[in-house]
Amino acid sequence: MSVIVEFTLSTEEFVFGSALETVEEMAIELEAIVPTGNRVVPYFWATGTDFDGFERHVLSDPDIESITRLDRIDETALYRAEWARNVDGLLDGLAETEAVVLEAMTMQNGWNFRVRFPNHDLLGQFYNFCTERAISIHVERVYTLAEASRAGRIFDLTPEQREAIVLAVQNGYYSVPRETTLSEIADEVGISQQAASKLVRRGAEKVLQGALLNPGERF
Structure with a gap:
């Protein structure tokens, strides 16, 4: 039975989130993570005004190899990013455990995630992945679809x-x-x-x- 987990973590604990943090105050929402070979390619939405400054800032991070703007609607743009090297972080743990990111967005002082795992075993595997790599996630809620309101x-x-x-x-x-x-x-x-x-x-x-x-x- 699939299980949904809502958790938060600080920007510092989320390597990809840290790379996207800018002075332009862009609001970021993770759209999907796509495993390609030995890499995980994230797609995300950015909402704000200074897209050119945001892209320059992201590309200045040594962990980011490229960032591609795929579409733009008013003050929101869809991006694809690629890592310059393998970063064994949160996104890798989600990809390894077949997790589906239902919601992931920047909030005050960090990120909020809502993620669906195929079963409790894979959720446990993800939690162990984070623990072994000292990624501090704060679980707010765990429930199955049947238990949802x-x-x-x-x-x-x-x-x-x-x-x-x-x-x-x-x-x-x-x-x-x-x-x-x-x-x-x-x-x-x-x-x-x-x-x-x-x-x-x-x-x-x-x-x-x-x-x-x-x-x-x-x-």
Whole structure:
């Protein structure tokens, strides 16, 4: 039975996350990790304004061989990155244990992950991988799909997305005219405006899909 784990870790504990940390305050969301040969190639979304400065900063990291902008929609861009050498870190542990990253994004002072493992044995293998390499992860929640709440099964919201959406609704973000802003929501949650925008947008998209589309029509 598959099991879902929600955990956090500091940016310093996440080698790839450290390489992406910039003064441009870009909000980063991991899209996928793809094993290719003896490497793990990460795909990620970056939300912000100074993409050129962000790319120069990332390429200045000795562990990054290349970064490719694949697409851009307004203030969000999809990237692929490749390592200059093998880095035995968190992404390798996820790839080795057949984990599927459901959510992974920058938050205040670190990263939040929501990951699905095929079974408890592989989850244990991932935990041992992190322990052996002194990667300090802080497990917030472990549950199976059957144990998820009804709202979680329908909408598949992360706790962060739900908090942002609830605040947006309660404070009048969807009212006409609007009674609050993304900046005010971000301040209340304690995250950047870009991260709040991502949470509200993705959360609203999941709620609408769950409410309006049949399971086979969702994406």
